[in-house]
Every structure is written in structure tokens, then in C-alpha cells.
Amino acid sequence: MSIPTGANTNMILRLELDKEIASFGNIATAIGDSGGDIVATDVVRTEKKSTVRDITFSVYDQKHSDLIVEAVGKLPGVKVVHVSDQTFLLHLGGKIEMATKFPIKNRDDLSRVYTPGVARVSMAIHENKARAHSLTIKRNTVAVISDGSAVLGLGNIGPEAAMPVMEGKAMLFKQLAGVDAFPICLATQDVEEILLIVKALSPGFGGINLEDISAPRCFDIEKRLVEELDIPVFHDDQHGTAVVLMAGLINAVKLVGKKLEDCKIVVCGIGAAGTACTRMLLSAGVTNIIGVDRQGAILKGKEYENPFWQWYAENTNPHHIEGSLSEVIEGADVFIGVSGPGVLKAADVKKMAADSIVFAMANPSPEIMPEEAEPYVRVMATGRSDYPNQINNVLCFPGMFRGALDCRATKINEEMKLAASHAIASVVSDDELNENYIIPSVFNHVVVEKVREAVINAAYKSGVAQRRREKVQ
Ligand SMILES: NC(=O)C1=CN([C@@H]2O[C@H](COP(=O)(O)OP(=O)(O)OC[C@H]3O[C@@H](n4cnc5c(N)ncnc54)[C@H](O)[C@@H]3O)[C@@H](O)[C@H]2O)C=CC1
Numbered sequence: 259m260s261i262p263t264g265a266n267t268n269m270i271l272r273l274e275l276d277k278e279i280a281s282f283g284n285i286a287t288a289i290g291d292s293g294g295d296i297v298a299t300d301v302v303r304t305e306k307k308s309t310v311r312d313i314t315f316s317v318y319d320q321k322h323s324d325l326i327v328e329a330v331g332k333l334p335g336v337k338v339v340h341v342s343d344q345t346f347l348l349h350l351g352g353k354i355e356m357a358t359k360f361p362i363k364n365r366d367d368l369s370r371v372y373t374p375g376v377a378r379v380s381m382a383i384h385e386n387k388a389r390a391h392s393l394t395i396k397r398n399t400v401a402v403i404s405d406g407s408a409v410l411g412l413g414n415i416g417p418e419a420a421m422p423v424m425e426g427k428a429m430l431f432k433q434l435a436g437v438d439a440f441p442i443c444l445a446t447q448d449v450e451e452i453l454l455i456v457k458a459l460s461p462g463f464g465g466i467n468l469e470d471i472s473a474p475r476c477f478d479i480e481k482r483l484v485e486e487l488d489i490p491v492f493h494d495d496q497h498g499t500a501v502v503l504m505a506g507l508i509n510a511v512k513l514v515g516k517k518l519e520d521c522k523i524v525v526c527g528i529g530a531a532g533t534a535c536t537r538m539l540l541s542a543g544v545t546n547i548i549g550v551d552r553q554g555a556i557l558k559g560k561e562y563e564n565p566f567w568q569w570y571a572e573n574t575n576p577h578h579i580e581g582s583l584s585e586v587i588e589g590a591d592v593f594i595g596v597s598g599p600g601v602l603k604a605a606d607v608k609k610m611a612a613d614s615i616v617f618a619m620a621n622p623s624p625e626i627m628p629e630e631a632e633p634y635v636r637v638m639a640t641g642r643s644d645y646p647n648q649i650n651n652v653l654c655f656p657g658m659f660r661g662a663l664d665c666r667a668t669k670i671n672e673e674m675k676l677a678a679s680h681a682i683a684s685v686v687s688d689d690e691l692n693e694n695y696i697i698p699s700v701f702n703h704v705v706v707e708k709v710r711e712a713v714i715n716a717a718y719k720s721g722v723a724q725r726r727r728e729k730v731q
């Protein structure tokens with residue numbers, strides 16, 4: 259059994275070993291035989307009769323870890339002290355904190371940053387609200403807002419459970435683009451309440467990043483906030499995903515020598531991400547798109563409760579193909595998965611056209627694991643960081659907001675999104691392009707710079723940038 263790489267699967271097992279009875283060789287064998295992979299061992303302390311050791315090993319999941327711990331615990335002279343998960347350890351107390359830009363060293367400083375000095379600054383903003391951009395953190399802040407209704411592919415797990423994901427997004431905003439992002443998880447899933455809350459908290463923010471809000475409510479929430487606020491509002495799961503998908507696809511079709519507009523594309527999961535990806539494909543000239551959700555292909559002439567599926571049926575599936583995913587995938591050039599784990603089978607991938615492209619983007623577990631699909635596909639990508647070709651909206655949102663904040667855009671429009679897709683795709687040069695490198699890494703610092711620059715140029719061209727051009731580097 260081979261273990262996928264990635265620190266998120268590392269466990270630390272603390273063992274007390276009876277020096278006379280226990281053998282490290284037996285422990286290593288027990289872990290290896292159970293499919294675990296030892297990454298490191300450390301001696302915590304040694305006493306006369308016993309030693310305490312930490313053994314770090316990688317596993318698939320919690321069940322796999324339990325199995326290994328049980329096997330090791332049965333060995334003679336071995337006592338399991340505790341097991342800890344490196345991912346949980348990283349989350350203790352949360353992942354982010356607020357920091358001040360300078361210390362308050364004396365009364366003089368105090369009277370400037372706080373009362374009475376601060377009052378003059380407040381009054382200056384009162385006289386001209388636009389000054390909030392230069393005299394407060396507004397010009398560098400984004401609210402990452404979720405109601406916990408569609409967290410990754412985990413479903414409606416609630417606002418508290420959404421927090422680690424939103425903290426992660428905030429970390430990425432800061433580390434990759436210097437944007438100060440605040441995770442805000444709401445204890446309501448009512449559209450009107452969400453609108454009221456977001457509008458009410460918007461004065462302190464330069465942008466709103468909606469995250470993991472389920473379809474179809476997310477469409478209405480975003481549309482109305484865009485109309486009613488003068489700062490950029492961006493639903494990451496829709497547009498961030500679509501931008502990065504398009505970047506990956508531009509490069510993948512180039513690699514396999516197909517034209518995007520000639521491709522038969524099957525999109526699985528017609529929610530927030532699936533709808534936005536489809537809209538972007540349509541605007542790129544693709545016509546042969548078939549959307550599939552739980553009940554099969556979405557078809558014109560059928561009645562759907564979801565008004566967006568009504569729109570979807572009218573605008574896709576021109577050949578009126580009916581059936582399950584397994585049926586409609588026949589002859590497809592591209593599969594785009596934004597649904598859930600294990601939806602696509604190797605037998606389905608086998609039925610695709612030659613040089614097929616599979617983007618199984620559901621998180622944390624894709625529609626099909628690369629190991630299963632790879633024998634039958636030319637290009638394979640997932641949303642995960644532990645495989646090549648990570649198609650994930652993290653390649654978009656930091657640079658997108660950096661650009662939008664820097665030029666003080668009122669909106670993030672189609673022009674800015676398309677520019678971002680091309681910017682991301684352009685990071686991979688023709689010489690570098692290959693089956694395992696169609697999309698740049700999140701850690702490639704050029705990505706944010708290129709996206710920012712492309713977004714700023716597009717914002718000025720399309721007339722949504724408010725800052726004087728010469729002031730923006
Ligand atoms: N790689 C990336 O950057 C991103 C990946 N995603 C992933 O895409 C998935 C969907 O996210 P959202 O669109 O935000 O959620 P959503 O809740 O708005 O939509 C999910 C859709 O998938 C459908 N679906 C679920 N299981 C299915 C199945 N077995 N067969 C067919 N359809 C199925 C649902 O009925 C729903 O229409 C999640 O797993 C999420 O993690 C979302 C955004 C970005």
C-alpha cells in the first residue's frame with residue numbers, strides 16, 4: 259500500500275518502550291505492514307528501564323491511523339502514551355492573529371493612536387468618506403464571509419466548522435498577496451439576513467470574498483451585494499474556481515493539440531463552481547457542454563425547481579444527451595468535476611475521447627483519484643496540493659484582490675477574470691508545458707504578480723478602477 263505524500267496525513271505516536279522487551283524493528287515492521295510510512299523518529303527521554311519515543315508516520319486517514327496504533331499497541335513492551343495529528347497541532351488556538359504596525363511606547367503615542375488624537379482623523383473621514391482608504395486599513399482588507407453551508411465538499415457543516423477553512427483563506431491572502439483578510443462565519447443562512455450583515459460590516463473593508471455559500475442562494479447574495487456595495491464582491495467558489503479552471507484548460511488543450519471550442523466538455527456538479535465554470539466556458543466559445551448533477555444530465559424541456567438549472571438547460575447540452583454521468587461521458591474530451599468524492603469511475607474515464615483531460619476538483623477528495631484515472635487520461639488535475647496540477651482557486655483570489663484593492667476597483671468584472679485566467683496560464687511557458695505541469699504552483703511568486711498586473715490593466719480598460727492610474731505601480 260503506497261501512501262500519498264502530504265503533511266496533512268502525518269501522525270505522531272508517542273510510545274513508552276520497555277528496554278528489555280520492546281524492539282524498534284518490530285514497531286517499524288508493524289507500521290510498515292499496516293501500510294504506514296515512517297517519516298521521523300525522536301527520542302523524548304530515556305530512563306533506566308524505559309525510553310519514550312515519538313514516531314511520525316504518514317497515513318491515509320483517521321481509520322488508517324487507528325489501525326496502525328492498534329497494531330503497535332499490541333507489541334510486547336510497548337505502551338501507547340498518546341497519538342497526535344500534525345494537522346490538528348497546527349490548528350491549536352487558530353492559525354492567524356492580529357498584529358500592530360508599531361508599538362505604543364508612551365503617553366504621547368497613546369494620545370495619537372487613540373484619544374484625543376484619533377478624533378481629528380475620525381472627523382477628517384467624516385468630512386470625506388473616501389479618506390477611509392488612506393487613513394484606515396480599508397485599502398488592504400478583505401472580509402472572507404461564509405455561512406458554512408457548502409464548506410469545501412463537506413456540505414452544510416455550519417459556521418464554526420467553516421472557520422478553519424476561512425482562517426486558511428485569510429492566511430493565504432496575507433502570505434501570498436499581503437492582503438489583511440478576516441474570517442467571518444455567520445450564524446444564519448437566510449439570504450436577507452446575510453445581505454444585511456455584509457452590508458452593515460462593509461465600511462471597514464476594501465473587498466468582500468464570499469466563500470463556501472451553497473447554490474443557488476450564493477447567486478442571489480453575490481448579485482445583490484455587487485449591486486448595492488461600492489467595493490468588489492467576489493464569490494470565490496464561483497469565479498476563483500472558474501478563472502483557474504480556464505487557465506488550466508487553456509494550457510491542457512494546447513498540450514494535447516485540441517481547440518477548446520471543439521471540445522465536448524462534461525461538467526459534474528452544477529452548483530456554485532459548476533455554474534460559474536460553465537459560464538466562463540460558454541464565453542470562451544465552447545458550445546458542447548453537458549452538465550450533470552445527482553439526477554443525471556441537465557436537459558432543455560425538463561422542469562427544474564432551481565431557476566439556475568432552468569438557465570443551464572437552456573444554454574447547454576445542444577445535442578440533448580440524456581443519461582447518467584457514466585453514459586454522457588462517452589467521447590468527452592474534458593471532464594470537470596466540482597461535485598463530490600468518487601463520482602467518476604475508471605470505466606467512465608476509459609470511455610472518453612483520446613487524449614482526454616480530467617480535472618477532478620472536488621475537495622478534499624476528488625471525483626476520482628489520480629492513481630485510478632492516470633492509465634486512461636492524458637492530463638489529470640485535482641484541487642489538492644499533494645498531486646501535480648493543482649487546480650484550486652488559491653491561484654486566483656490573492657492576486658485578484660491585490661489588484662482590485664490597489665487600483666480601488668468598484669467591481670471585479672468579466673474582463674478582470676479573463677485577464678487573470680490568461681495571466682495564470684502564461685506562467686507556464688511552452689517549453690515547460692507537459693502532462694504534469696499545466697498550471698503553476700501556488701508557491702510560484704510570479705503568479706500573484708502576474709494576476710495583479712493583468713487585473714489592474716483590465717480594471718482600467720473596463721472603467722472600474724477609481725485610483726489615478728499614475729498612482730498605481
Ligand atoms: N478546486 C477548487 O478550487 C474548488 C473546488 N470546489 C469543490 O467543488 C465541489 C462543489 O463546490 P460548490 O460548487 O461550492 O458546492 P455547491 O454545493 O454549490 O454545489 C455542489 C453541486 O454538486 C452536486 N453534487 C454533489 N454530489 C454529487 C454527485 N455525487 N453527483 C453529481 N452531482 C453531485 C450537488 O447536487 C450540487 O449541485 C466541492 O467539493 C468543492 O470543494 C469548489 C470550489 C473551488
Ligand SMILES: CC(=O)C(=O)O
Nearest residue numbers: 410411495621650651
Ligand atoms: C478550494 C475551495 O474553495 C473549495 O473547495 O471550496
Ligand SMILES: [Mg+2]
Nearest residue numbers: 410469470495
Ligand atoms: Mg471554497
